[in-house]
Amino acid sequence: xxxxxxxxxxxxxxxxxxxxxxxxxxxxxxxxxxxxxxxxxxxxxxxxxxxxxxxxxxxxxxxxxxxxxxxxxxxxxxxxxxxxxxxxxxxxxxxxxxxxxxxxxxxxxxxxxxxxxxxxxxxxxxxxxxxxxxxxxxxxxxxxxxxxxxxxxxxxxxxxxxxxxxxxxxxxxxxxxxxxxxxxxxxxxxxxxxxxxx
Amino acid sequence: xxxxxxxxxxxxxxxxxxxxxxxxxxxxxxxxxxxxxxxxxxxxxxxxxxxxxxxxxxxxxxxxxxxxxxxxxxxxxxxxxxxxxxxxxxxxxxxxxxxxxxxxxxxxxxxxxxxxxxxxxxxxxxxxxxxxxxxxxxxxxxxxxxxxxxxxxxxxxxxxxxxxxxxxxxxxxxxxxxxxxxxxxxxxxxxxxxxxxx
Numbered sequence: 001x002x003x004x005x006x007x008x009x010x011x012x013x014x015x016x017x018x019x020x021x022x023x024x025x026x027x028x029x030x031x032x033x034x035x036x037x038x039x040x041x042x043x044x045x046x047x048x049x050x051x052x053x054x055x056x057x058x059x060x061x062x063x064x065x066x067x068x069x070x071x072x073x074x075x076x077x078x079x080x081x082x083x084x085x086x087x088x089x090x091x092x093x094x095x096x097x098x099x100x101x102x103x104x105x106x107x108x109x110x111x112x113x114x115x116x117x118x119x120x121x122x123x124x125x126x127x128x129x130x131x132x133x134x135x136x137x138x139x140x141x142x143x144x145x146x147x148x149x150x151x152x153x154x155x156x157x158x159x160x161x162x163x164x165x166x167x168x169x170x171x172x173x174x175x176x177x178x179x180x181x182x183x184x185x186x187x188x189x190x191x192x193x194x195x196x197x198x
Numbered sequence: 199x200x201x202x203x204x205x206x207x208x209x210x211x212x213x214x215x216x217x218x219x220x221x222x223x224x225x226x227x228x229x230x231x232x233x234x235x236x237x238x239x240x241x242x243x244x245x246x247x248x249x250x251x252x253x254x255x256x257x258x259x260x261x262x263x264x265x266x267x268x269x270x271x272x273x274x275x276x277x278x279x280x281x282x283x284x285x286x287x288x289x290x291x292x293x294x295x296x297x298x299x300x301x302x303x304x305x306x307x308x309x310x311x312x313x314x315x316x317x318x319x320x321x322x323x324x325x326x327x328x329x330x331x332x333x334x335x336x337x338x339x340x341x342x343x344x345x346x347x348x349x350x351x352x353x354x355x356x357x358x359x360x361x362x363x364x365x366x367x368x369x370x371x372x373x374x375x376x377x378x379x380x381x382x383x384x385x386x387x388x389x390x391x392x393x394x395x396x
Binding site: 022023024025026027028030102105106108109110111112113118121122125129153156157159160161162163164165167168170171172173174178179181182185186189190 | 220221222223224225226228300303304306307308309310311316319320323327351354355357358359360361362363365366368369370371372376377379380383384387388
């Protein structure tokens, strides 16, 4: 099915151009002209793959989380990442993570007006929250976190904190090191006192 | 100086129109045409008060925090607001607070590309952080919070949490009630054990 593959490849290529422009100058920079130029294809080609700008923006939001997932799963399997590793990977501490955060911010206002985009955001958040909650539950059951920690609630709190810390780093309110120190401060409050080795 | 007053009044009127459009459809909706229509004045009039769209956007960012400050100071002085009151006032739980949060989000990507707007954001954040830190220091010194709480650090952590919770409420990840419960969960971890009355 070469034609089908090519179609999907082109749409991904256009979505990548949308993400780059959105990260650089927000959705106000995402015009047909700019996307065509950024993707290195003609305007007619863009219009062939997307019936409207809204269609293009909606498709682009389905591609937002892949970068994050790649960074999280990039850790070698034997590393057995901790909750802290996962949280630090959520901070915009390198160019790729920074671009992901900028794109998510660029789409936020639109997500509130577009039920389909809001749905993509909620699905992505739900998956991330479930993943964090599962890691918290495992750490609690291993005795690393306090037994009173409720995984789903704590995951919601941590993801809100990470979202805010991400913006704080982008805006220069906190350095990356300060943001990591605040994660550690928060985790220290839910960490169980080390068990004595028998 | 009626002329000077009128000039400032007009600029505020235009900034309010910019904020309403930004809250509704992001900066991508803020064009000369739309602002003039929203403010109920002619395009020429808008151009008379602002040399460029960038000038208009920069001025609008100087007017962002006033709504927040009004809500915080709206509490009667005898109420002696707590840290919790202040934090809850930061959540987008009513239309005014929701619009403030939307406008701040709409300007975020631009703030990263425009040193002047970034400066306005940082100044506003610094003032808010100082205010929260002072309330935390007072609560700690009164014995309400743990003596180990470091006011400036805790204020940074709390404001990041509030920023993330605000987005979570806007996007429907958390209800307002859930967000308030997460604030209470966080505060419970830095609250001193009640002192015995002698």
